[in-house]
Amino acid sequence: MTRHFNFSAGPAALPNDVLLEAQENLCDWQGKGLSIMEMSHRSDEFVSVAEQAEQDLRDLMSIPESYRVLFLQGGATSQFAMLPMNLLRGHQSADYINTGIWSKKAIAEAKRYCQVNIAASTEAEQFSRVPDMSEIHLSKDAAYVHYTSNETIGGVEFNYVPQVEKPLVVDMSSNILSKPMDVTKFGLIYAGAQKNIGPAGLTVVIVKDELLGQTLAGTPSMYDYQVQAQGGSMHNTPPTFAWYLAGLVFKWLKRQGGLEAMVEVNQRKASKLYAAIDNSDFFSNPIRPSSRSSMNVPFTLADDRLDKTFLAEADAMGLLNLQGHRSVGGMRASIYNAVPEAAVDALIDFMAHFEKRYG
Numbered sequence: 001m002t003r004h005f006n007f008s009a010g011p012a013a014l015p016n017d018v019l020l021e022a023q024e025n026l027c028d029w030q031g032k033g034l035s036i037m038e039m040s041h042r043s044d045e046f047v048s049v050a051e052q053a054e055q056d057l058r059d060l061m062s063i064p065e066s067y068r069v070l071f072l073q074g075g076a077t078s079q080f081a082m083l084p085m086n087l088l089r090g091h092q093s094a095d096y097i098n099t100g101i102w103s104k105k106a107i108a109e110a111k112r113y114c115q116v117n118i119a120a121s122t123e124a125e126q127f128s129r130v131p132d133m134s135e136i137h138l139s140k141d142a143a144y145v146h147y148t149s150n151e152t153i154g155g156v157e158f159n160y161v162p163q164v165e166k167p168l169v170v171d172m173s174s175n176i177l178s179k180p181m182d183v184t185k186f187g188l189i190y191a192g193a194q195k196n197i198g199p200a201g202l203t204v205v206i207v208k209d210e211l212l213g214q215t216l217a218g219t220p221s222m223y224d225y226q227v228q229a230q231g232g233s234m235h236n237t238p239p240t241f242a243w244y245l246a247g248l249v250f251k252w253l254k255r256q257g258g259l260e261a262m263v264e265v266n267q268r269k270a271s272k273l274y275a276a277i278d279n280s281d282f283f284s285n286p287i288r289p290s291s292r293s294s295m296n297v298p299f300t301l302a303d304d305r306l307d308k309t310f311l312a313e314a315d316a317m318g319l320l321n322l323q324g325h326r327s328v329g330g331m332r333a334s335i336y337n338a339v340p341e342a343a344v345d346a347l348i349d350f351m352a353h354f355e356k357r358y359g
């Protein structure tokens with residue numbers, strides 16, 4: 001078996017140790033004679049797996065008792081609609097910060113339910129940075145303020161948490177668990193699992209208790225946070241295997257030393273990769289340094305006719321999935337928690353070697 005270095009933006013790399021542990025238990029989970037995938041979600045066995053996963057996530061992120069943790073389906077994209085359905089609470093509008101493609105999708109969906117005020121946008125600057133706090137203009141009547149803490153496609157990340165009076169709602173899909181975050185600053189945090197949590201099919205929502213229970217009339221019960229909270233995220237059959245695997249990832253993160261340890265490695269990985277790009281005349285990244293993502297590093301070659309060669313040679317070296325998003329082209333290295341520092345070192349070596357031959 002060969003495990004190559006995988007720079008996929010999502011579904012993304014999972015830790016080797018987690019996959020091996022899942023493999024060991026795949027057919028016969030802890031000597032029970034069946035797979036965790038084949039058990040009732042209401043069995044004592046699965047319920048204990050589910051509860052342990054929640055507890056480990058609470059420990060990792062220091063989530064207070066006053067927040068519910070939900071394990072849902074439908075991806076971050078379903079949250080784009082569930083947010084206004086659940087959080088408008090009689091208001092007619094919400095504030096959104098526009099920093100890239102994912103913010104725009106969240107905005108478009110929210111517009112189906114309410115008036116959207118664009119509190120700040122860096123679109124005129126091709127989303128090459130996040131706005132400063134002083135550029136964010138909040139409105140009086142907004143039900144909540146939404147932003148995307150890391151734009152997975154653009155490679156733009158907030159290096160601060162906006163200070164607002166209203167409930168702060170964040171799409172943390174691609175940088176949750178990459179660094180310590182003060183959960184108490186947020187009304188709601190959501191993240192599709194397939195970047196930094198586990199396999200696709202699971203969506204994690206962390207929501208303050210007091211925001212629940214005022215869902216828009218006509219909201220399907222599956223989309224009602226209150227219903228999901230009361231049912232322990234088991235209003236219907238949850239994605240049990242994805243939930244189980246997420247739990248293994250949480251345990252793995254704890255063994256690594258938690259988020260304080262992860263942020264150190266992540267910063268080291270990102271800064272050496274950006275340094276390699278900045279120190280060359282051949283590679284470039286357009287994002288203002290203080291807004292650069294530590295999870296998704298887009299870069300271009302001086303001559304885009306070399307893109308195909310770059311990708312083919314990288315692939316042959318076992319450096320996979322470096323192609324940029326179809327909407328922006330170029331390259332993108334996603335260096336989530338599960339991507340080891342050795343992968344980044346190998347990529348940097350390859351880039352230097354490629355530049356020597358073609359630059």
Ligand SMILES: *Cc1c(COP(=O)(O)O)cnc(C)c1O
Binds near residue numbers: 078174
């Ligand atoms: C991937 C991603 C999404 C979409 O997630 P789905 O699970 O495919 O719905 C939304 N927001 C961000 C920031 C993402 O990275």
